Amino acid sequence: MPLKAINPTTTNAWKNLQQHFDQGGKDINAKELMQSDPARAKEMKIRWKDFYVDYSKNRVTHETLELLIQLANEVELSDAIEKYFSGDLINQTEGRAVLHTALRNNAEDIFHGEKNISADIRKTLAKIKVFSTAVNDGSWKGHTGKAITHVVNIGIGGSDLGPQMVVDALKYYKTDLDVRFISNVDGDHVMETLKDLDRETTLFTIVSKTFTTQETLSNAQTVRSWFLEDAPTDAVEKHFVAVSTNLEAVSNFGIAQENIFPMENWVGGRFSLWSAVGLSIACAVGFKHFNALLEGAHEMDQHFKDQPLEGNIPVVLGLLTIWYNNFFGAESEALIPYTQYLQKLAPYLQQGIMESNGKSVDRNGDKVKYQTGTIIWGEPGTNAQHAFFQLIHQGTKLIPTDFIGFKTSLYGNKDHHDKLMSNFFAQTEALLQGKEEAEVHSELKAQDKSPEEIERLLPFKLFEGNKPTTTILIDQLTPKSLGSLIAMYEHKLFVQGVIWNIYSYDQWGVELGKQLGKAVLKDLEAGKEVIHHDASTNTLINRYLD
């Protein structure tokens, strides 16, 4: 069954939320509420396994939360969750189920229509295990009999961002293999990646769900030609493997049948790192850690599926986004992990969240009259503090921010970790508390400033406070906790999409640019003056051709 199409703005909860917002909700001051109700921090938190999620620094009261839960109930979120996990065709515009959760469910048999897909999932997983183990232990040899030392993943979007983020995030757990990524069709990017590689010891994984993506196919061709400059044609089978749903196109490319890792249409590209797309992850960190990543995600799936809405992490996070996006008019959300290992989390989630929820037509095919997808951005703390935190603290925009931190670091080094985490805690405190006039005044006075100077400087040194943050404190960055964290955001964006009554699992918005790109490429290849585009595009192309 498809998801029900319920316009959220027609629900009683939405109207009540609007009224609640108008009649005081917009002025909710989390700092004051924290002072007047010390129980708030205990009540507005969710403790789950090694996660501690504190959302008490948000502009919400218990009433706000009740109304948001009422909204989730009125749009039948629980029914939608059930359909998501049961393999219903919830990606209706593409006629597909959304079953990436099945990829990490080793406990049950999952059905896609009548078909039990778990056997195939386990078969592919076993193939990943055998292959990644052979590459790591040196029993997979290159064509001259040497073991593999480098793996290069060629893919883009979901066939790149997820594996790349995870490989970077789990660097601490890595094997001896050097795993790299080529994504952009920028030839310089390709050559920079290849320039110090030894053909005899390098393995290329070509990853493309469709195997029609221009960037990936061009890069794969270039890399293949580079490889064959100094290797015989039959060496390809020892150095090229592919991951795709399009088995025919892969074999036409010249990849041996046994070197193809299949994936299925019910896995969206941006949710595919759990599938054979994660082959480079298994190579980089070993199968054991890849499996732990899947386990962590599965545990979050269970939590999301079974936990009542009030205590359900992805649900609460998703509802907070709705509150800020649709009532306060906040346009973006920042994600600040306090670990350098997660430096690629924001770019990864930009695709996950913005490609999913950047939609303006609802599930009835009507133009929405409310805001949908948020803009996602972020960088690791503390670097972020020295780059854009000024705007979060004192700018004019409301930017709800997730702070993600870990109780222990991986190398120990407590001295550094205490410094890192002191910033983590202090920033959310500063964003909540702000700094009032009296405090600024006495600080300036203590610096022996004259009364005139104090008066002049005072407005610039004030901090409003009441800037919303959610703290996600996790015990340690492990493959398992990373799996749970990623799944948490996957489910959060699902919640938002259900409430906004949009289709989160298609991505038609990327097609037009691709189509026009093909046409422009023909013009560039023809090399003749163009006149059939708009005036600006004609001028630019002609200048390029000149």
Ligand SMILES: O=P(O)(O)OC[C@H]1O[C@](O)(CO)[C@@H](O)[C@@H]1O
């Ligand atoms: O894996 P493929 O088919 O090469 O697609 C790559 C990416 O391109 C997109 O379709 C968007 O351009 C993504 O959704 C997808 O992850």
